[in-house]
Each structure stands twice: as C-alpha cells, then as structure tokens.
Amino acid sequence: MAPIAQESLDLSDALVILGPDRTDLLMELDRTFAGWGNSAGAREISPPPIYAVSDLKKFDVYTNFPHLNLVAATLDLEKGSGKPSDGRFTGDSLQDARLGLPHATCYGAYLFYEGRRLVGDTLVTLVNRCFRNETRYGGLERLLSFQMREVVALGGYDHTQRTLAEFTDRILGFAEVLGLELEKTAASDPFFENDGPRALLQRLSPVKFEFQHNGLAIASVNTHQNFFGERCRITLPDGEEYAYTSCAAFGLERWVTVLEELHDNDPRSALRHVRATAARLS
Secondary structure: OOOOOHHHOOHHHOOOOOOHHHHHHHHHHHHHHHHHHHHOOOEEOOOOOOEEHHHHHOOOHHHHOOOOOEEEEEEOOOOOOOOOEOOEOOHHHEEEEEEEEOOOOOHHHHHHOOOOEOOOOEEEEEEEEEEOOOOOOEOOOEOOEEEEEEEEEEEOHHHHHHHHHHHHHHHHHHHHHHOOOOEEEEEOOHHHOOOHHHHHHHHHOOOEEEEEEOOEEEEEEEEOOOHHHHHOOOEOOOOOOEOEEEEEEEEHHHHHHHHHHHOOOOHHHHHHHHHHHHHHHO
C-alpha cells in the first residue's frame, strides 16, 4: 500500500476533544469494561502512550501495518529552523524518529512481562491512547488518536480461550440489554500474514472476531497463540514453553458514538442507560 500524504488529510477531523457529557459516558464505559476484567481477576497496569521503535519492531508492526504507523522525532534546532511552516516541521528540523505511537493497547502488557517467567495463568487490564494513520477521518468512528481498553490473558492456551469465551458472552449480553445490535464477524489478524504455519492455522480457525454495529467494529476478541510470548520471551511456569496470549479490546470512542446514535445524540441519556445496564448485569 502506498504511503498516505498527511498534508492531504484534514486533521481537524482526525483529532477530537470530547466535551463533559461525552467524557462522562466514555469514562463510565471504561469503568464497566475494566470492571469486567477486575471481576475476572485482572490487575490494572499503566502503560506509556509511546514506545521505542525498537520495542514495537519486535511485533512486526512496521512490516505488517506500515500504512497505519506513526512515529515521533525530536527537533534538531541546529540543522533546521525549529519553527513550524504551514502547520508542520520539515525533515531538516527533525532528528531520527526513535519513538513509535502504538495502534493497539495490548502491546504494553507484553512489554511489561518481557523476559519474565509467569507464576501461573495471568490476567491484566490496561487502557491507552492508540494512534492510526488512516486514509480518512470522521466523527468518533475513525480517529488518529483514540482510547482503547483491553483485558489481556497470558499463560496456558486453555486460559486464553476461557478468557475469550467469557468476554464474548459479556460483550453480547451487555449489548443485548442495551438494545444494541451487534454482529460477531471473523476477521484476519495481520500479525500472522507473513508466517506460513500461523497463516495456515488462521485460515483453518479464525483468531480474531469483531463485534460490529452497522459495519463498525466497536470491540474484538483476539487469540495470538504464542506469538507475543515468543517475541517477548515470556514463559510459562516451567520456564520452557512460551506463554500463549489473548485479549478483548474495546474502542471507547466508537462505543460512545453508537450509543449516542441509539439515544438520539443525547450522551446523558446514554450514560443513564449504561449505568442501569451495568448495575443490572453485575
């Protein structure tokens, strides 16, 4: 895929500041999803918003997602002017880009456990800013910067699959009570596209399912086999086998926009409904 010229995009549609009512709704949704993780035994971890390019490279993000990735560079005030021109800094003002902006939250979990031996089946939850270089932006459905809550399972294969089954039920049950129609759809996972055995396995048994409302994915469940365990050298308690991982992911701004639509663009009404539904299902 050819690179996208950022100067041709209207960045005013790419970055959105949520007002108080929408923020209340987003935070309530995040508390709800994090609460599901906590009730399943997950502990919260806090990742940074950016990582070293060398860390993200371990996950083949620059090979498998070249069109989505964004990087950050420091200013070189000796070589360049250090002043933005036409809303941007030119190349001679920038040093090498050594920082990568992640497009998924779960990377923080694998990097946190990098080089460690698990003491048993493990569950963590985390929320982070994600960044994606898209061909177009608009509304809360497609943003350059958005928030994603994830619940990540690390450990034995059965543990990762039980976690996905539990969260699949939670997502569908929550949506049903909300009156939100969701379609569970199999999707491909580009992490496995350049690896023959994993690509074959994916064709035989889907490793990613999205939950879509009117074609918009607002959540997903993903199994990674031991891809991240291998790349981060995370081992099972025996210290010999690499850990398996899976995750459930929630695009918070996308949940906000579909619930607003359901409630005639009234985020306060949507908030009351989410609170009532979460209480009913607790």
